[in-house]
Amino acid sequence: MSTPSPAGPATAGYAASSPTSKPAGRRGLTIRLKLTLWYGGLFVLAGVVLIAINFFMVRDSLTPAPEKARAAVAERFGIPPEALEFGRLPGIPGEQGRIERYVTINGIPLPRLLSEAQRELKEEALRQLWTWSLVALAIVAVVTFGGAWLLAGRMLRPLHAITSTARRLSTTTLHERINLHGPRDELKELADTFDEMLSRLDAAFTAQKEFVANASHELRTPLTIIRTEIDVALSDPDLSPQELAEMGAAVTEAVERSERLIDALLVLASAESPPVQSEVDLAELAQKEVELRSEEADEQGLRLELDLSPALVSGDRSLLERLVGNLVENAIRHNLPGGWFSVRTLTAQGGAVLEIANSGPLISPEETERLFDRFYRPDRSRSRKTGGFGLGLSIVKSVATAHKGTVQLIPLAEGGLRVLVRLPVAPTRPGSSAASAARNPAASPPGHSVSTTG
Template identity: 50%
Template structure:
């Protein structure tokens, strides 16, 4: 009798626990739907299901907002960009008008970057469910190639050994991690003889991406703040030409969505070391 009673009590608890674990894995559509008599356990399960209904509706509302914002914000900015580019292509435009057009085009480009960054940040808050094998070394190499021209213009050397290592994840989002880290490392560098080192390596059960650079001295107490949206070093202005202040926020969100970790530490003499660890 005692075993039967224990089974009667523990079986619903096990069902509640399993459902909670699935929900923790980002499956908000799961419900307990516990049958049986109207006792305390069924009341607990029903309350849990009601909470999941509210959470599911809230997340669905957020997803719809992101989709709508994507269209509503991108479209006018794209129209502005086209109009400005047409105006700049007019050979009869006065130098003053041409300069104004270039200034407005740069401002519009920053707005587009801000919108894209905010939308990506919103999307990456959720777990990545549809994962595929991605070569982290290839992703890092693409980021280096895309940044090479900017690095050359700033006199920054790009270097590092990248060993092949596969991770499970979303290729587009993983590319964003590498690109944002490399771009940041190039832009926040020293005026002369600077370098950025990009390394990938396999480790037991995980893959590691390390981006290190020369650069300004970063106080240890400011490191964590760099991952907050719109936060930079105290010496940097919000309106600087180094981005919109979302790069590292996006990186951290995407890393967390892949069940990974990112750590940052100042280099002795200036610069930073960013270390991303992703499960394999």
């Protein structure tokens, strides 16, 4: 029979106090108490310094009166104070007629006794000065600590409002605000900053809820189509091959729609993280995207104005391709038959600029501000027909923001929209494609600076 190892309890005890289990720390001193101690401590320190300076100044200048010294000596030896005064012999002028009534007392010279009495009187006066100064300092210090406690509490009252508001916050109470009133000081700025943060959080949570609701709705629609088609096919055993083909086409279209939505959502998620840095020319991407969608533009009879100059940026090529592709696609799909659209790239003021404009219906300024909202579609019937989800410009803005750029929407007076995307230009290295194109314009990709009619 084996005996238990004595290391068992020790090991168990060591495991119980392992660093992974952190005990709850004790609450430290409150800010109010710290401020009170600091204010009071500084006052006491300043008071002690002031008393010390005053003590040394009085010590160096204080000299007790001779009358008080003679009175102290007379009181000590029990003789009248007048007996210690100096007198003069009658009829003898000058210092020869000056005598002392008591030259010595008990064998001690009178001047020595008077000097010692003056010293003792001075020490007693300084002792009383020091004692009463400290007593006064103690009384004033108590008043100071009390006043500092009240003053700190009054000054920190806005922090209690901020704390109580923060404790009440949840996803359903983000509409609450501190609304602190008072002078424009640091605490007022803190409260206003906290309110601004709450506004941003409220907007972010609202956008997230709308995004989840819209995404769920958009995904539910093709899934409902797929389920309906499959249920109909399963309930009819005599389904003809043509009906099966139609059912398969409907299911395929619904699946493709779901894939496009999921792909768009993945692009949005990718744009939230830092992009992979590589050298990309916006002119090259624009040329490629225009060529890919040239047939769709020809079907609508759109006139294309193309003016591409090298615009080199640093970023994620796939995300930038999606940015340019979405803008070109919107310019074609949200256009009028026989209309026009233009694509232009250039480098200006240290930034790479992509400008895409198109004809189309009139867009109000209020509607322009909402075009960046996710799943927002000005014309839902047209968007459904063309397969849009209202995520195109949201993706454009997210990609531009991830690349430290900006996107500006400008509604045209005659109808349509102009989109300006500005991105930081990439540092031009010797031998790069942009530098070569700048030195040799003939080496630019074909199709630059052209105007075609579909």
